Amino acid sequence: MRSSAIVLASRPTGAPGPEHFRTEAIEINEPHEGEVLLRVLYLSLDPYMRGRMSDAKSYAKPVPVGGIMEGETVCEVTQSGSPEFKPGDIVRAMTGWCTHAVMDAKRVRHVNTYGAPISTALGVLGMPGFTAYGGMKVIGQPRASETVVVAAASGPVGSLVGQLAMRAGARAVGIAGGKDKCDYVKDALRFDAVVDHRSADFVSELSRACPDGVDVYFENVGGHVWDAVFPLLNQYARVPVCGLIAQYNDPGKGEQDRLPATMSAILRRSLLLRGFINTEFVERYYEAFQQEIGPLVASAQIKYREDIVDGLENAPDAFIGMLSGSNFGKLLVRISH
Amino acid sequence: MRSSAIVLASRPTGAPGPEHFRTEAIEINEPHEGEVLLRVLYLSLDPYMRGRMSDAKSYAKPVPVGGIMEGETVCEVTQSGSPEFKPGDIVRAMTGWCTHAVMDAKRVRHVNTYGAPISTALGVLGMPGFTAYGGMKVIGQPRASETVVVAAASGPVGSLVGQLAMRAGARAVGIAGGKDKCDYVKDALRFDAVVDHRSADFVSELSRACPDGVDVYFENVGGHVWDAVFPLLNQYARVPVCGLIAQYNDPGKGEQDRLPATMSAILRRSLLLRGFINTEFVERYYEAFQQEIGPLVASAQIKYREDIVDGLENAPDAFIGMLSGSNFGKLLVRISH
Numbered sequence: 068m069r070s071s072a073i074v075l076a077s078r079p080t081g082a083p084g085p086e087h088f089r090t091e092a093i094e095i096n097e098p099h100e101g102e103v104l105l106r107v108l109y110l111s112l113d114p115y116m117r118g119r120m121s122d123a124k125s126y127a128k129p130v131p132v133g134g135i136m137e138g139e140t141v142c143e144v145t146q147s148g149s150p151e152f153k154p155g156d157i158v159r160a161m162t163g164w165c166t167h168a169v170m171d172a173k174r175v176r177h178v179n180t181y182g183a184p185i186s187t188a189l190g191v192l193g194m195p196g197f198t199a200y201g202g203m204k205v206i207g208q209p210r211a212s213e214t215v216v217v218a219a220a221s222g223p224v225g226s227l228v229g230q231l232a233m234r235a236g237a238r239a240v241g242i243a244g245g246k247d248k249c250d251y252v253k254d255a256l257r258f259d260a261v262v263d264h265r266s267a268d269f270v271s272e273l274s275r276a277c278p279d280g281v282d283v284y285f286e287n288v289g290g291h292v293w294d295a296v297f298p299l300l301n302q303y304a305r306v307p308v309c310g311l312i313a314q315y316n317d318p319g320k321g322e323q324d325r326l327p328a329t330m331s332a333i334l335r336r337s338l339l340l341r342g343f344i345n346t347e348f349v350e351r352y353y354e355a356f357q358q359e360i361g362p363l364v365a366s367a368q369i370k371y372r373e374d375i376v377d378g379l380e381n382a383p384d385a386f387i388g389m390l391s392g393s394n395f396g397k398l399l400v401r402i403s404h
Numbered sequence: 405m406r407s408s409a410i411v412l413a414s415r416p417t418g419a420p421g422p423e424h425f426r427t428e429a430i431e432i433n434e435p436h437e438g439e440v441l442l443r444v445l446y447l448s449l450d451p452y453m454r455g456r457m458s459d460a461k462s463y464a465k466p467v468p469v470g471g472i473m474e475g476e477t478v479c480e481v482t483q484s485g486s487p488e489f490k491p492g493d494i495v496r497a498m499t500g501w502c503t504h505a506v507m508d509a510k511r512v513r514h515v516n517t518y519g520a521p522i523s524t525a526l527g528v529l530g531m532p533g534f535t536a537y538g539g540m541k542v543i544g545q546p547r548a549s550e551t552v553v554v555a556a557a558s559g560p561v562g563s564l565v566g567q568l569a570m571r572a573g574a575r576a577v578g579i580a581g582g583k584d585k586c587d588y589v590k591d592a593l594r595f596d597a598v599v600d601h602r603s604a605d606f607v608s609e610l611s612r613a614c615p616d617g618v619d620v621y622f623e624n625v626g627g628h629v630w631d632a633v634f635p636l637l638n639q640y641a642r643v644p645v646c647g648l649i650a651q652y653n654d655p656g657k658g659e660q661d662r663l664p665a666t667m668s669a670i671l672r673r674s675l676l677l678r679g680f681i682n683t684e685f686v687e688r689y690y691e692a693f694q695q696e697i698g699p700l701v702a703s704a705q706i707k708y709r710e711d712i713v714d715g716l717e718n719a720p721d722a723f724i725g726m727l728s729g730s731n732f733g734k735l736l737v738r739i740s741h
Contacts, residue, residue, distance in 0.1 A: 118672075123672075286667075289664070293667070308667065308670050308671050309671070310671070311664075311667055311668060311671055323661060324660060324662055324663075325661055325663040326661075326662040326663050326666055327648075329663055329666070330623075330626060330645065331648060332679075333677055333678075333679040334645050334647070334648055334679040335460075335679070336679065337678070337679045337680050337681065338677075338678070339676070339677070339678045339679075340670055340675075340676070340677040340678075341670075341674070341675070341677075341678075342669075342671040342672070342673065342674045342675050343674050344674065347674065
């Protein structure tokens with residue numbers, strides 16, 4: 068049978084455009100023993116995918132030119148060669164950007180969302196949620212009365228970072244772009260404060276929103292948000308670094324070298340900076356994450372928002388838009404009903 | 405009675421010179437109840453003192469202009485108003501750069517060097533040694549077969565960092581300036597490799613000395629050593645940041661902004677950077693440090709080297725020279741016999 072798939076047509080040097088993607092029809096076999104045939108329901112689009120389009124040294128191999136774009140999906144099992152899965156089971160797998168895939172059953176996981184919609188297995192109850200959870204649990208470690216700042220606060224990672232901070236008794240200060248997102252962060256997510264990074268007065272507004280400085284800055288954007296937060300970091304502040312979306316397309320062309328001042332501040336204020344990807348914490352914390360956060364999502368004590376685009380063919384445009392912040396909530400592509 | 409003291413005459417903007425110091429005679433009282441009169445034997449000179457001469461935001465207050473230069477000393481108690489101390493006791497205290505001082509007994513500590521010379525209470529068994537110990541214990545955490553790099557490897561912090569790394573089964577790679585220091589690091593301290601940072605071929609020599617990359621870089625110098633080590637840092641490398649002596653006098657004038665590439669590397673390689681000062685770890689680890697390292701120093705299983713200058717009046721020149729790397733071993737001023 069045939070799957071439709073989106074492949075990397077060429078490597079972008081700056082911002083990716085539609086020309087860097089191509090749709091292909093791909094012949095797939097019946098599943099052998101130990102394999103399952105999957106019909107893709109939802110594809111998750113995430114900032115890390117921009118990294119996979121480049122061949123710079125990274126923690127993960129790049130997608131080869133001509134290869135299927137990498138990505139996690141929620142799928143329905145349609146044929147199974149494994150006793151672990153039966154047709155109709157809902158699972159998640161790294162099938163990539165496609166409509167159907169045959170996968171080794173060992174690389175497929177059952178989905179349990181504790182009654183929440185299955186799409187949350189790609190968002191607040193999936194890797195984005197676990198990124199927030201792992202980064203806060205292991206690196207951020209917010210304590211009562213501390214101030215936690217996170218950007219992209221209406222997004223799937225940032226929204227959980229802030230909600231976890233508040234559950235730990237800390238003040239959550241969100242940064243988001245535009246009135247709609249800011250309103251959502253303040254009114255629906257109930258962050259203690261929110262600042263619009265597009266405001267002309269962003270730097271001083273952020274400073275006013277953090278009268279006691281910043282103890283945890285969950286870094287998922289970089290760029291001018293980093294510049295605004297950095298001077299506010301308190302002694303012993305922790306900075307989990309999980310993304311730098313603002314600089315993925317801009318490797319730096321400033322005229323002043325900010326590194327010496329940054330290192331001085333790290334020394335003088337005993338700062339902790341730690342890069343991470345969530346996979347590092349899976350073995351130790353994934354089960355605890357699901358058990359702790361799943362029921363809170365199902366009972367709406369933890370809130371989330373999705374931005375669902377229909378049709379695999381619209382995935383490249385949705386992804387390109389996400390890199391410039393045009394989505395609002397966890398970006399998913401509905402591939403099939 | 406009178407004490408002789410060295411005060412901060414004015415704040416340097418670049419490298420300190422003799423004009424930034426002044427010797428003064430200071431009248432001191434007899435010790436009241438709860439105080440002790442101390443005769444200073446050894447004064448420790450340390451890079452952090454450069455920071456105290458500036459009024460930039462820091463973890464510690466600057467020395468006021470006209471104030472006695474801050475510093476730790478080993479002293480003999482000559483009069484005591486405290487039941488905790490008797491004349492003849494050897495103690496350490498933050499008396500500053502002076503010959504005699506009256507101190508609150510609560511701020512004075514008995515010295516126990518397990519049979520090693522009392523001057524080691526200011527070096528390998530004092531704050532410099534504890535800086536190495538705390539930074540490695542809490543942040544560096546070297547494991548067997550890993551590679552640990554440290555600069556100023558012949559100095560009181562670096563020499564212990566490397567020896568602790570080797571005791572943990574890691575490879576110790578030292579960086580030092582000049583043949584004498586390099587020979588000492590290799591032959592006396594028995595580091596696995598040593599590289600001269602003055603070599604024209606320093607960058608490639610360091611790379612060859614670390615064929616498996618770098619897992620722990622104990623940062624105590626900054627500058628061009630950082631530039632050479634940074635590309636070698638492995639996935640999950642740890643960087644305890646305890647000093648940036650090379651940039652204390654040079655806040656950065658590079659034309660390229662290295663911060664975005666640095667942040668990218670922190671993210672891509674899951675690096676940990678953590679600034680610290682040893683006082684943060686005193687409560688939890690100082691006793692363990694003394695008990696573990698004291699006997700090893702006394703029995704010469706851990707080696708150290710001192711550079712002793714005679715006379716308080718020579719302290720400024722010795723300090724100025726230290727900032728440019730002219731001392732060899734822990735720099736002490738012998739104030740009195």
